Amino acid sequence: MSFKSGFVTIIGNPNVGKSSLFNEILNFDLSVVTHKSQTTRDSIKGILTTANFQIVLSDTPGHVESSYLLHDKMNKNIYSSLEGSDLILYITDVKEKNINQNLIDAVIKLEIPIFYIVNKSDLDINYRLLNNDLFLDSFLISTKNKKDINNMINKIAQKLPAHPAFYSKDVLTDKNERFINSEIVRGEIFKSFTQEVPYSTHVEINSFKNDEKLLRIEGYIYVETESQKSILLGKKGKKIREISKNSRHIIEKMYNKQVYINFTIKVLKWRNDQKFIFSKY
Ligand SMILES: Nc1nc2c(ncn2[C@@H]2O[C@H](COP(=O)(O)OP(=O)(O)OP(=O)(O)O)[C@@H](O)[C@H]2O)c(=O)[nH]1
Ligand SMILES: [Mg+2]
Incomplete structure (x- = not known):
């Protein structure tokens, strides 16, 4: 099997567990996780390298309507992370009622495949994964009890292009x-x-x-x-x-x-x- 490598971006509404998933995939606490909404401000890349693949993963701020210049810049950070991505992970959680159609539309316009990921399956909330043509695959996971994360990582790797690694294997992030x-x-x-x-x-x-x-x-x-x-x-x-x-x-x-x-x-x-x-x- 040839080595696979590509760019994967996590997007979604605030507080659904994007940074938790980012850290879980990397197996390292790189991005700040708190119980408050709008914790992440900057996009940050984390790199997972194995013998068979390299995932260059971006965590992004939760998408909010802007009320400050800061929010404008946070949204610009999201959209600029989308460009050049091979795969998007759209994250929601079992509590969220609506998907963020503006975000999804922006991805569809760029013709990037989307995985639909519903987090927090550990919470006692009944949730059935919907089959939707918009998404290449969907997963019900929990970053808290680590349910189904490895299965999802393998599915992500399968979708990446055959390509040599972009970063040397000891690089963990693009940030200093x-x-x-x-x-x-x-x-x-x-x-x-x-x-x-x-x-x-x-x-x-x-x-x-x-x-x-x-x-x-x-x-x-x-x-x-x-x-x-x-x-x-x-x-x-x-x-x-x-x-x-x-x-x-x-x-x-x-x-x-x-x-x-x-x-x-x-x-x-x-x-x-x-x-x-x-x-x-
Ligand atoms: N019960 C439960 N809580 C979770 C899970 N994953 C994350 N959380 C909690 O959800 C809250 C938000 O997590 P973050 O990872 O900071 O969420 P985010 O989407 O990055 O948030 P922003 O950066 O603000 O957009 C934190 O209190 C996490 O501990 C999970 O699988 N189950
Ligand atoms: Mg975050």
Whole structure:
């Protein structure tokens, strides 16, 4: 059998488990997963290489109607990930009533085959997979109890073109270490706060020094208002220290060395700031 390799993009509405599936296929926690909607902002590629195939998988933000410049840019990120894909994984979950027809139509226009994937089969909700001509194949899965994921990965690989690997086999992602680590911090902020603070936060690493014994990470956390800044700081800086500590533990495990983290909080109405959005998203 010849080696197969191709580009596969995960799309769908917010919060259906796209990033969970992405991480599950890669067997590595690369993309941020939280119980909140609109967690993913950037498209990110993860690469799964086996002896027989290489899947270059893209996770994308959940598709939302735009109310900020940030959302416009998130939607553009989705559509630009579609182009050049060999296969699309459209994800929904057992709770969702309607598919996102705009997204599906965009894929059909590009004549890219679609797998229809219904996630969260572990939930006690009756769901019957529909046979639909729009989709090449369909799967009922659960990333939580790992049901039917391997079967689906093999079916994905079968549909890829015969092609040599695009990336060398030890490459896991197209993103750099600054991005991966800033996402860990952003994930901790999402876990620590309800409501608006996570959505108003942008994390940026501007100094990343990986020495033999110590990894030093410094950067900025942007929020939009002074009151969000004081919520993020917490009483006497308790909250931000806790977020830094939790992030540090995750990063120390990943690099297996001591990590120093320091973030300064800045206030800027960044989500509608054209220059900011276009330079950073
Ligand atoms: N019960 C159950 N929950 C799941 C499953 N997969 C994901 N979840 C949960 O669903 C929530 C959203 O998961 P994400 O992977 O962040 O979803 P997403 O589609 O990437 O979300 P956005 O990036 O916001 O669009 C999290 O709380 C997950 O733990 C599953 O198979 N079963
Ligand atoms: Mg996501």
